[in-house]
Amino acid sequence: KPKDIKKVLKFINQHRTKPNIQYYGKAKGKNVFIIHLESFQQFLINYRVHGRLVTPNIDKFYHNDHTIAFDNFYHQVSQGKTSDAEMMLENSLFGLPQGSAMVTYGTQNTYQAAPAFLDQHGYSTAALHGDVPSFWNRDNTYKSWGYQYFFDSKYYKEKPSYNVGYGLKDKIFFKDASKYIQRLPQPFYAKLITLTNHYPYLLDKQNRSFPATKTGDKTVDPYVQTAHYLDQAFGEFLHYLHKTGLDKNSVVVAYGDHYGISNNHRPAIAQLLHKSNINSYDLAQFQKVPFMINYRGLQGKIDHTYGGEIDVLPTLMHLLGYKDNNTVQFGNDLLSNHRNQIVAFRNGNFVTPKFTVMGSDVYLTKTGKKIKPNAQQEKEIKADRHYVDEELSLSDQVIYGDLLRFYKPKGFKKVNKKDYNYKPSYG
Ligand code: GP9
Ligand code: MN
Numbered sequence: 001k002p003k004d005i006k007k008v009l010k011f012i013n014q015h016r017t018k019p020n021i022q023y024y025g026k027a028k029g030k031n032v033f034i035i036h037l038e039s040f041q042q043f044l045i046n047y048r049v050h051g052r053l054v055t056p057n058i059d060k061f062y063h064n065d066h067t068i069a070f071d072n073f074y075h076q077v078s079q080g081k082t083s084d085a086e087m088m089l090e091n092s093l094f095g096l097p098q099g100s101a102m103v104t105y106g107t108q109n110t111y112q113a114a115p116a117f118l119d120q121h122g123y124s125t126a127a128l129h130g131d132v133p134s135f136w137n138r139d140n141t142y143k144s145w146g147y148q149y150f151f152d153s154k155y156y157k158e159k160p161s162y163n164v165g166y167g168l169k170d171k172i173f174f175k176d177a178s179k180y181i182q183r184l185p186q187p188f189y190a191k192l193i194t195l196t197n198h199y200p201y202l203l204d205k206q207n208r209s210f211p212a213t214k215t216g217d218k219t220v221d222p223y224v225q226t227a228h229y230l231d232q233a234f235g236e237f238l239h240y241l242h243k244t245g246l247d248k249n250s251v252v253v254a255y256g257d258h259y260g261i262s263n264n265h266r267p268a269i270a271q272l273l274h275k276s277n278i279n280s281y282d283l284a285q286f287q288k289v290p291f292m293i294n295y296r297g298l299q300g301k302i303d304h305t306y307g308g309e310i311d312v313l314p315t316l317m318h319l320l321g322y323k324d325n326n327t328v329q330f331g332n333d334l335l336s337n338h339r340n341q342i343v344a345f346r347n348g349n350f351v352t353p354k355f356t357v358m359g360s361d362v363y364l365t366k367t368g369k370k371i372k373p374n375a376q377q378e379k380e381i382k383a384d385r386h387y388v389d390e391e392l393s394l395s396d397q398v399i400y401g402d403l404l405r406f407y408k409p410k411g412f413k414k415v416n417k418k419d420y421n422y423k424p425s426y427g
Helices: 004-015 056-062 081-091 101-105 114-119 135-144 170-183 223-244 263-272 280-285 309-319 375-400
Strands: 031-037 067-070 124-129 149-151 188-193 250-256 291-294 301-303 355-358 361-364
Touching: 004 375, 031 081, 031 223, 056 067, 056 223, 056 291, 081 101, 081 114, 081 135, 081 188, 081 309, 101 135, 101 375, 114 124, 114 188, 114 309, 124 135, 124 170, 135 149, 149 170, 170 188, 170 223, 223 250, 250 309, 263 280, 280 355, 280 361, 291 309, 355 375
Parallel strands: 031 188, 031 250, 067 301, 124 149, 124 188
Antiparallel strands: 067 291, 250 291, 355 361
């Protein structure tokens, strides 16, 4: 068993990417905000309903002079949804093919996660979320990941009208969260997980300031309404960062965790995308989510590299100036110049700049044209598939076998879960 980690390290060492000197360490010492935009898909960017932008604040942030936004960035979650996204973002490990790794392996396993690492480099760390702490087993998993603080639903003002769907409404959440953020010693790493833009997209009347779409699919139509509300909440939070000057010394990372509209709604998706029908290529494209990095001094652009949630942590670590030569992370730095750009979906399908492979269907990624691969293409696809299968299976082995307990990277102190207590009386 202990030797299984060797196989993993061999694979990872083969695929480690060198940082891009243009970005390496350029955000050193800054605070980090991870803003989790619930169920937020890339198609919403610049999307209009009856001529009106659904998410004007996020659009503006996407195009901001100091934002690098990735337009070929995919969610890679499976059944673990939000929890899979969290696992990838903070560990660069995939969620599992079934269930949620945070639920099944969050409590017992050893992790070398972002919060623990940053804590050991002088950061204070906090997760903030307006749902009960047990959801997705966060209260236990966050200890394994080394979060110093977890400000769950108990920490915010309670009134029945403040909640909708899974918990606290995003505007109230961001506003209330600010009082905890204010008290975090700097530099800090703070993750804020939003909620309101979650299926079935419920919203109270006074917050409904955007018309639902009219596809006739009841589970799809209110999506833009809660997305609009999330956008307003996000806008208010950016305003707060500006007012307090926190925007001057903070990196703001914002991302959509996964689709809001599942593949079961093809006719509605077709209408939303103004297409007559939807094939598996369109569905692959539909799994894009925004990924944006913003800080003062960053020269903004739309970056077309192909990547996904697994790549976030290596990207962030390089920006913060931490050399990655001994971590167990399956992603690679999105800002690096020599990436393989193979994006694995959790079911083994994948997208590269050349090919989109969905089951037995192969498309050219640039045009969406369906092809019957020639011998040369077949060879490339086979190699891509091999990489995808290997990274998914090795990542699973790390989690199933709790392999990080056998690995002691230099400069990283093992997390002791007993050091953490998230009860409000300790807060
Ligand atoms: C619950 C929230 C929803 O706290 O994060 O998770 P999801 O259903 O999107 O996985
Ligand atoms: Mn989610």
